[in-house]
Amino acid sequence: MNSGRDKAVIIYNPAAGNHLLHQQLPEIQRILQHSFSTVSVLETKKDIPCRQLVEKACEQAGTIIGAGGDGTIYSIVNAIAGMEERPLFGILPGGTCNDFSRALGMNQNPLEAARQIAQKRFRKVDAGQNNSHYFLNFWGIGLITSVSENIDKDLKEKFGRLSYYWSAAQTLQQWEPFHLELSSPDFQYSGDATMLLIANGPYTGGIRPFFPHANLQDGKLDVLLIKEPSLKLVWEIIQSRITENPPEGDGFFSFQADQLSISATPVQAIDCDGEKEQDTPSVITCLKHHLEVYTGDVPF
Numbered sequence: 001m002n003s004g005r006d007k008a009v010i011i012y013n014p015a016a017g018n019h020l021l022h023q024q025l026p027e028i029q030r031i032l033q034h035s036f037s038t039v040s041v042l043e044t045k046k047d048i049p050c051r052q053l054v055e056k057a058c059e060q061a062g063t064i065i066g067a068g069g070d071g072t073i074y075s076i077v078n079a080i081a082g083m084e085e086r087p088l089f090g091i092l093p094g095g096t097c098n099d100f101s102r103a104l105g106m107n108q109n110p111l112e113a114a115r116q117i118a119q120k121r122f123r124k125v126d127a128g129q130n131n132s133h134y135f136l137n138f139w140g141i142g143l144i145t146s147v148s149e150n151i152d153k154d155l156k157e158k159f160g161r162l163s164y165y166w167s168a169a170q171t172l173q174q175w176e177p178f179h180l181e182l183s184s185p186d187f188q189y190s191g192d193a194t195m196l197l198i199a200n201g202p203y204t205g206g207i208r209p210f211f212p213h214a215n216l217q218d219g220k221l222d223v224l225l226i227k228e229p230s231l232k233l234v235w236e237i238i239q240s241r242i243t244e245n246p247p248e249g250d251g252f253f254s255f256q257a258d259q260l261s262i263s264a265t266p267v268q269a270i271d272c273d274g275e276k277e278q279d280t281p282s283v284i285t286c287l288k289h290h291l292e293v294y295t296g297d298v299p300f
């Protein structure tokens with residue numbers, strides 16, 4: 001890898017989000033050129049694995065900047081997180097939710113985010129490892145997977161993040177429990193569940209409904225296990241997070257862990273940072289301070 005952190009490569013997805021990035025790319029390059037000795041751009045292609053681009057970028061530069069939605073960021077992270085010598089990583093938000101860029105305090109206007117990266121503030125943050133894959137933001141099974149599967153493409157184009165909330169309300173009415181076996185150092189569970197959410201960062205669907213205080217540097221993942229969901233329970237959990245009063249009832253568990261083993265019957269599709277490539281079982285580990293990332297105006 002080229003260790004020159006003052007050299008940057010932007011890996012950019014022209015198909016992400018509302019295509020605003022495409023218009024702003026020349027200006028973004030200009031802004032970054034004030035702070036980096038070279039700034040080049042590699043464009044993702046639908047049928048070419050992102051890993052190839054990332055490896056090429058790492059030969060040229062020690063700073064890799066992902067420009068796109070959560071899917072683009074997930075692919076880049078999965079390419080760099082397994083490297084022995086990892087590049088510095090930055091995010092220019094270009095998708096619908098941009099959850100991890102929000103967690104890093106990045107402005108949601110890509111030009112402003114480029115200005116933040118140009119200030120060269122960076123920190124080490126935790127990453128989650130799920131079997132041989134990595135995630136920065138969340139890992140989920142059950143309801144959360146159905147919510148993203150049930151999103152109407154037209155609604156997503158027209159209403160962006162609102163389509164997630166609409167889908168969540170619809171999906172809650174037709175949930176199906178599964179049998180969950182979970183083991184972590186301080187908590188074990190064997191029984192019915194409808195959602196298991198494991199978070200590194202605080203954002204889900206562009207807001208902070210479940211883990212508003214998730215800390216990216218504490219070496220721990222925040223876990224929420226919902227046994228039997230109802231709109232009332234989900235609303236109570238969200239309210240309790242806002243008011244910081246413990247919610248009442250026994251419909252869920254909430255705890256922290258740095259390692260978890262999970263299996264489900266029937267086998268569940270896993271939603272990892274919005275991507276659905278794997279199924280249970282899973283061994284999940286929190287890799288403390290695994291990635292060094294550019295941050296914006298972040299309160300951690």
Ligand SMILES: Nc1ncnc2c1ncn2[C@@H]1O[C@H](COP(=O)(O)OP(=O)(O)OP(=O)(O)O)[C@@H](O)[C@H]1O
Pocket residue numbers: 013014015016017018043044045046047068069070071072073094095096097098274
């Ligand atoms: N050049 C390209 N043309 C068309 N599709 C592409 C191209 N490059 C990557 N892709 C596809 O883009 C998808 C990733 O998009 P990404 O998730 O970053 O944006 P998004 O879907 O708009 O954002 P979000 O996940 O926040 O809704 C992947 O499915 C990938 O195959």
